[in-house]
Amino acid sequence: MVSAFGHIPVLPHEVLAALRPSPGQTYVDATAGLGGHASLVAPLLAPDGTVLLNDADPSNLARAVPVVEAAAPEVRVIPQQGNFAELPHVLRRKGLCADMLLADLGFASSQVDDPARGLSFSKDGPLDMRLDRSLPMSAADLVASIPESELAKLIEELGEDRHARRIARKVVQARARTPIVTTAALAEVVRSACPPAAGGIDPATRTFQAIRIAVNDELGSLEALLGHIEREAEQLATGPGRWLAPGARIAFLTFHSLEDRPVKRSFQRLQSLGCTIHDPAFVVATPEEVARNTRSRSAKLRSVTFPMK
Ligand SMILES: C[S@@+](CC[C@H](N)C(=O)[O-])C[C@H]1O[C@@H](n2cnc3c(N)ncnc32)[C@H](O)[C@@H]1O
Numbered sequence: 001m002v003s004a005f006g007h008i009p010v011l012p013h014e015v016l017a018a019l020r021p022s023p024g025q026t027y028v029d030a031t032a033g034l035g036g037h038a039s040l041v042a043p044l045l046a047p048d049g050t051v052l053l054n055d056a057d058p059s060n061l062a063r064a065v066p067v068v069e070a071a072a073p074e075v076r077v078i079p080q081q082g083n084f085a086e087l088p089h090v091l092r093r094k095g096l097c098a099d100m101l102l103a104d105l106g107f108a109s110s111q112v113d114d115p116a117r118g119l120s121f122s123k124d125g126p127l128d129m130r131l132d133r134s135l136p137m138s139a140a141d142l143v144a145s146i147p148e149s150e151l152a153k154l155i156e157e158l159g160e161d162r163h164a165r166r167i168a169r170k171v172v173q174a175r176a177r178t179p180i181v182t183t184a185a186l187a188e189v190v191r192s193a194c195p196p197a198a199g200g201i202d203p204a205t206r207t208f209q210a211i212r213i214a215v216n217d218e219l220g221s222l223e224a225l226l227g228h229i230e231r232e233a234e235q236l237a238t239g240p241g242r243w244l245a246p247g248a249r250i251a252f253l254t255f256h257s258l259e260d261r262p263v264k265r266s267f268q269r270l271q272s273l274g275c276t277i278h279d280p281a282f283v284v285a286t287p288e289e290v291a292r293n294t295r296s297r298s299a300k301l302r303s304v305t306f307p308m309k
Pocket of ligand 1: 033
C-alpha cells in the first residue's frame with residue numbers, strides 16, 4: 001500500500017477496520033498529508049461519498065488532492081487548509097456531518113525530507129519548523145527570544161530530555177554570540193551539551209521534537225480537537241449532531257506518549273458519554289510493517305464509535 005510520492009500510510013488495514021467506510025458516507029481526514037490514508041478510504045465511499053481533506057500545510061494538501069481524486073473519481077473531494085482544531089466550524093459552515101474522522105498526528109515524510117522546512121537536523125536548512133507558514137513564530141524566532149528557564153522546561157516536558165537544563169544554557173550562550181538561524185547550528189549546540197549519543201539516536205532528536213511541538217502548538221491543537229469531539233458527544237445525547245453523525249467512527253494515530261495520553265484520557269471521557277472504545281484499546285504495527293515502514297515503529301491507533309442514539 002504505497003501511495004504516490006512513495007509514501008506508505010501507517011497501519012492501513014487497521015485504520016480501515018476502525019473506520020469501516022461504506023458507500024455514500026462522509027470521511028474527514030484531519031491530517032491529509034500526502035493522501036495515503038484518504039486514497040484507501042475514498043474508493044469505499046463510492047458512489048456519492050464525500051472526502052474532506054484537511055491539512056495545515058498547503059503544499060501537502062495540494063499534493064493530496066489529486067492523489068485522492070485519482071483513487072476515487074466518483075467521490076466528492078473537498079480540500080481545506082487549516083488547523084484541525086477549526087474542523088467543527090468548517091464542517092458546520094459547509095453543512096457536512098462526518099461519519100468518520102481520522103487524525104494521523106505529527107508531520108509527513110515530505111516535510112522532514114525538505115531542508116527548507118527546517119524540521120531536520122540531518123540536513124541543514126533555515127530553522128523554521130512551521131507546518132503552516134502563516135503562523136507568526138518560527139523555530140528561529142522562538143530560540144532567539146525564549147528565556148533560558150522556559151527553554152529548559154520546554155525541552156524537558158515536550159522533548160522528555162534529561163539534559164534539558166544543560167542544553168538550554170548552551171543555547172542561550174551560543175545565541176549571545178551569533179543568532180541561531182539554521183538547523184545545523186541548533187543541532188551542533190545541542191550536541192555540544194550532551195554526552196555522546198547512545199544507541200545511534202542523535203542527541204538533537206528530543207530538542208527538535210520539543211521545539212517543533214511548541215512552534216506548531218501541536219498539543220494545544222490536539223486538546224482543542226478532542227474537546228470539540230467530547231462536546232459533540234454531549235450534544236448527540238440530547239439532540240442532532242452538529243458536525244459528527246450518530247454512529248461516527250473516530251481514529252487517532254499517535255507517535256509518542258505526549259500525543260497518546262490526551263487521546264486515551266479523552267476516549268475515557270467519551271466512553272462515559274455513551275461512546276464505545278474499540279477492542280483492543282489500541283493497535284500497534286506488526287514487526288513486518290515496522291520492517292517495511294519505519295514510521296510505524298512508534299505508532300498507536302486508538303478508535304471509538306459514537307452512539308447511534
Ligand atoms: C503524518 S502526516 C499525515 C499522513 C497521511 N495520513 C497520509 O497517509 O498521507 C501528518 C499531516 O498532518 C498535518 N498536520 C499536523 N498538525 C496539524 C494540525 N494541527 N492541523 C492540520 N494539519 C496538521 C501535517 O502538515 C502533515 O501533513
